[in-house]
Amino acid sequence: MIFVALGATDASAQVSNMSSSKTSAPSISQSTVVLPPQAVIELEGKTIPANDFIPLYDTTPYMIKSGHIEAKLPCDASSTSPLKILVGQDGGYLTSANLTLIKPLSTPGKMCFYQADLVSQPYTHGDWLCITDIVIRNPTSTTMTFPPTTSVDIGAEQIASGAGMTAGTSMTTTK
Numbered sequence: 001m002i003f004v005a006l007g008a009t010d011a012s013a014q015v016s017n018m019s020s021s022k023t024s025a026p027s028i029s030q031s032t033v034v035l036p037p038q039a040v041i042e043l044e045g046k047t048i049p050a051n052d053f054i055p056l057y058d059t060t061p062y063m064i065k066s067g068h069i070e071a072k073l074p075c076d077a078s079s080t081s082p083l084k085i086l087v088g089q090d091g092g093y094l095t096s097a098n099l100t101l102i103k104p105l106s107t108p109g110k111m112c113f114y115q116a117d118l119v120s121q122p123y124t125h126g127d128w129l130c131i132t133d134i135v136i137r138n139p140t141s142t143t144m145t146f147p148p149t150t151s152v153d154i155g156a157e158q159i160a161s162g163a164g165m166t167a168g169t170s171m172t173t174t175k
Helices: none
Strands: 002-004 027-029 032-034 038-042 052-058 063-074 084-088 094-096 111-119 121-124 127-129 133-138 151-160
Touching: 038 052, 052 151, 063 084, 084 111
Parallel strands: none
Antiparallel strands: 002 038, 027 032, 038 151, 052 133, 063 111, 063 151, 084 094, 084 133, 121 127
16 A cells, blocks of 8 residues: 655644554644545555455544545446445445546547546535545455556545534534
8 A cells, every 4th residue: 555645734744654454544733634645545456355345445523514525436338337336324325436538548348537526515405425435345246356557546635524424414414
């Protein structure tokens, strides 16, 4: 796993040698939020069992207000990957990220490049999406070994408190 430090205003971000498969939550100092480094996760040679997942990124107890995912994944001839990137809260609600195929960087039947914006959705009509966790899931019935150049790049541009709420909880209070 490779971590790349991104600039942060009013604070200096330092990257430590991390052995975990998830990045640590941001720290808060004097009203300044220091975002975790951008995570570039290289998956080449690793395996993911059938109907299993690998945690990739975690900002708990903060939610990702805005961020971005880029993923280079194995795909079939129609540019569809059997793997799914899920976002939400572990122990809560996870949903498939809305990945968009980037055709010029894809080779159908081999490896395809996808991207998605991350935005925690405010409470509307009885539900909301709070993104604190990102995982890669193998929903197939066979174990997969990731081919060369399989990777996921995740960046959180803005985070906020409020991740302790569960799906279906209103972000407003009533008296």
